[in-house]
Amino acid sequence: MFGYHLRLGLKSLRRNPVLTVLMIGAIALGIAVCLTTLNVYSMVSGNPLASRNDVVYAVQMDGWDVTEPWNKDHPTYAPWELTFRDAQAVYESNIPDRKVIMRKGAFVLGSSDEKSEAKPYIVEARLTTPDFFSMFAVPFKFGAGWDAEAERSAEPVIVLGDKANEKMFGGADSVGKTVKLDDKEYKVLGVLDHWSPVPKFYDLNNGSLDEPEDVFIPYSRGELLEVVSAGNVNCWKPEPIDSFRAFLASECVWIQSWVELRTPAKVEAFKSFLDGYVAEQKKLGRFSRPLNNKLSKVSEWLQLNEVVEKDNSVLLGISFMFLAVCLLNTVGLLLAKFSGKVGVVSLHRALGASRKMIFRQHLVEVSMVGVVGGLLGIGMGWLLLLALRQLYNSYEAVTHLDWTIGLIALGIALVAGILAGLYPTWRICRVQPAPHLKTQ
Amino acid sequence: MLEMQHISKVYRTELIETHALRDFSLKVEEGEFVAVTGPSGSGKTTFLNIAGLLETFDTGTYRLDGESVNDLDDDARSRIRNQKIGFIFQSFNLIPDLDLFDNVDVPLRYRGLNAAERKRRITQSLELVGLASRMRHVPAQLSGGQQQRVAIARALAGEPRFLLADEPTGNLDSLMARQVLDLLEEINRGGTTVVMVTHDAELARRAHRNVHVMDGKVTDFQPYEGRPIGAGTAGRAALA
Numbered sequence: 001m002f003g004y005h006l007r008l009g010l011k012s013l014r015r016n017p018v019l020t021v022l023m024i025g026a027i028a029l030g031i032a033v034c035l036t037t038l039n040v041y042s043m044v045s046g047n048p049l050a051s052r053n054d055v056v057y058a059v060q061m062d063g064w065d066v067t068e069p070w071n072k073d074h075p076t077y078a079p080w081e082l083t084f085r086d087a088q089a090v091y092e093s094n095i096p097d098r099k100v101i102m103r104k105g106a107f108v109l110g111s112s113d114e115k116s117e118a119k120p121y122i123v124e125a126r127l128t129t130p131d132f133f134s135m136f137a138v139p140f141k142f143g144a145g146w147d148a149e150a151e152r153s154a155e156p157v158i159v160l161g162d163k164a165n166e167k168m169f170g171g172a173d174s175v176g177k178t179v180k181l182d183d184k185e186y187k188v189l190g191v192l193d194h195w196s197p198v199p200k201f202y203d204l205n206n207g208s209l210d211e212p213e214d215v216f217i218p219y220s221r222g223e224l225l226e227v228v229s230a231g232n233v234n235c236w237k238p239e240p241i242d243s244f245r246a247f248l249a250s251e252c253v254w255i256q257s258w259v260e261l262r263t264p265a266k267v268e269a270f271k272s273f274l275d276g277y278v279a280e281q282k283k284l285g286r287f288s289r290p291l292n293n294k295l296s297k298v299s300e301w302l303q304l305n306e307v308v309e310k311d312n313s314v315l316l317g318i319s320f321m322f323l324a325v326c327l328l329n330t331v332g333l334l335l336a337k338f339s340g341k342v343g344v345v346s347l348h349r350a351l352g353a354s355r356k357m358i359f360r361q362h363l364v365e366v367s368m369v370g371v372v373g374g375l376l377g378i379g380m381g382w383l384l385l386l387a388l389r390q391l392y393n394s395y396e397a398v399t400h401l402d403w404t405i406g407l408i409a410l411g412i413a414l415v416a417g418i419l420a421g422l423y424p425t426w427r428i429c430r431v432q433p434a435p436h437l438k439t440q
Numbered sequence: 441m442l443e444m445q446h447i448s449k450v451y452r453t454e455l456i457e458t459h460a461l462r463d464f465s466l467k468v469e470e471g472e473f474v475a476v477t478g479p480s481g482s483g484k485t486t487f488l489n490i491a492g493l494l495e496t497f498d499t500g501t502y503r504l505d506g507e508s509v510n511d512l513d514d515d516a517r518s519r520i521r522n523q524k525i526g527f528i529f530q531s532f533n534l535i536p537d538l539d540l541f542d543n544v545d546v547p548l549r550y551r552g553l554n555a556a557e558r559k560r561r562i563t564q565s566l567e568l569v570g571l572a573s574r575m576r577h578v579p580a581q582l583s584g585g586q587q588q589r590v591a592i593a594r595a596l597a598g599e600p601r602f603l604l605a606d607e608p609t610g611n612l613d614s615l616m617a618r619q620v621l622d623l624l625e626e627i628n629r630g631g632t633t634v635v636m637v638t639h640d641a642e643l644a645r646r647a648h649r650n651v652h653v654m655d656g657k658v659t660d661f662q663p664y665e666g667r668p669i670g671a672g673t674a675g676r677a678a679l680a
Contacts, residue, residue, distance in 0.1 A: 011538070349494070350492070350521065351550065352519070352523070352550035352598075
């Protein structure tokens with residue numbers, strides 16, 4: 001009987017093509033807008049390191065100005081980043097199972113091979129300690145990262161992102177080959193597989209929706225080569241900074257720090273370590289503010305940084321309200337359409353269709369409108385995301401259509417179609433057939 | 441076959457009450473061909489709608505094929521309509537975007553018959569009305585008389601025991617009206633009980649019995665005097 005209902009539904013939809021197109025269009029429009037906002041919302045509100053959420057922590061210490069909190073709106077907040085020397089102290093602790101200190105730098109990446117056709121270009125680099133790759137579960141296509149010894153001796157080694165490897169080596173296995181960063185040669189140790197965590201949780205302060213950096217080199221290279229930061233640097237203390245060394249010794253915060261602590265005991269021990277470190281620093285005249293060290297899990301870190309801005313939630317709500325308006329329009333159109341079907345429905349009733357059968361038949365019809373509207377809406381949503389990507393390059397990571405969201409949108413469309421059809425369908429089922437058979 | 445006792449039906453609006461049927465009693469025996477006549481507004485169609493379980497009534501009793509239908513729910517009434525009753529309407533009531541095959545198929549779908557059985561019945565009933573060769577045509581491609589024959593085929597395909605016809609020739613010219621009536625007579629001879637509402641006294645005369653309705657009451661009827669002559673070759677028997 002379902003097949004028969006489908007056939008009758010299809011014929012009924014063809015009977016009033018204009019009304020059908022309007023209904024499908026209304027649902028498609030609502031779904032497209034919902035899909036777009038839902039897609040962006042889901043991307044920015046996701047936790048890309050959910051599987052390691054319970055063991056990986058962002059580290060904060062509050063050595064900011066005693067007269068003014070780092071964040072006036074949230075006085076209890078500590079700076080997102082650490083000073084160079086505080087980060088160094090974290091890195092020297094033996095308590096964490098893994099530890100990462102890191103920052104951004106900018107270089108010109110070029111080929112070492114003079115015959116290569118790959119042109120040099122400016123890249124963002126992550127200068128990081130070696131645990132970065134294992135702690136953040138970064139996937140490798142070829143090779144691996146560097147070891148502690150390479151870090152200690154600031155070896156000129158590099159891990160290429162998949163795009164950089166594509167540009168330099170056409171995507172081939174480049175492990176063992178060399179590239180130039182600025183004028184210095186670096187040996188390629190590894191090439192990343194496609195990796196695009198959204199949001200870029202490990203450095204939310206420098207473009208939370210940006211793609212990961214193009215290349216990765218040892219953190220210690222930055223000190224050796226005196227690489228200036230390509231990310232945010234926040235300072236509060238008037239102090240003479242006339243050299244790179246002076247900058248490293250300053251109270252400016254610019255280093256991101258993460259640790260992996262696999263047991264609650266380690267968490268407690270590391271907290272004690274931080275407290276002890278700050279207490280020592282206080283004796284040296286630093287950290288004048290009350291003790292305010294923080295360890296935040298990735299999920300807490302994302303929340304703290306307000307990656308999902310209130311605007312996003314409001315926009316999501318508005319888009320669903322827009323869908324509701326589209327559905328109300330669809331209800332009106334369905335009422336108009338079904339009122340024109342009273343004669344045919346009466347005839348079906350006379351020929352033996354019960355109210356339940358008529359209800360099912362029309363529910364199938366409105367479901368078809370919902371599904372077709374949903375599919376069209378997904379297509380329109382995809383185009384909208386494409387347009388957003390063209391307009392705002394920085395939105396690239398969040399404007400890829402997540403097909404799970406697409407399927408959810410299809411489900412929403414189906415439910416929306418049925419909801420929109422419930423009242424018109426109920427009404428048509430209540431029709432008394434007799435008066436309409438005489439005059440059909 | 442059909443037995444109504446003291447049926448009354450009132451249509452109410454906020455302003456007025458219209459007594460469509462008052463103390464309406466009628467008995468139709470199996471195999472009869474009854475013509476129901478009366479002026480416009482006399483209650484003929486209301487009677488037919490109640491007889492066909494398309495409308496409920498306010499008081500009285502109604503037994504169809506020995507079963508009381510007073511308290512049946514919508515499912516049961518729909519099942520009886522589908523299995524025991526065939527309808528023929530003045531305006532044919534064919535579904536315009538379904539071809540003849542699919543139009544005749546509608547009641548059979550609700551019966552839940554399998555595809556082979558449905559096809560057999562559809563072909564047979566369209567053959568009976570002489571339109572089997574045009575089963576893939578849509579109603580708009582047929583004349584009024586042909587459309588009414590399709591409506592008859594649709595009614596017959598369900599092999600009803602009881603055929604209700606509401607002014608079946610009202611929209612036809614005299615030649616086509618005669619053809620349709622010939623067909624109804626043939627169906628009746630096959631054993632199907634036929635109740636026909638008509639204005640046309642000449643058509644009514646061809647029934648075995650006339651029932652005259654006035655102001656919602658039966659005012660005159662000819663008693664049933666046994667099975668009509670010549671019964672037994674077409675209609676339900678032919679499709680069985």
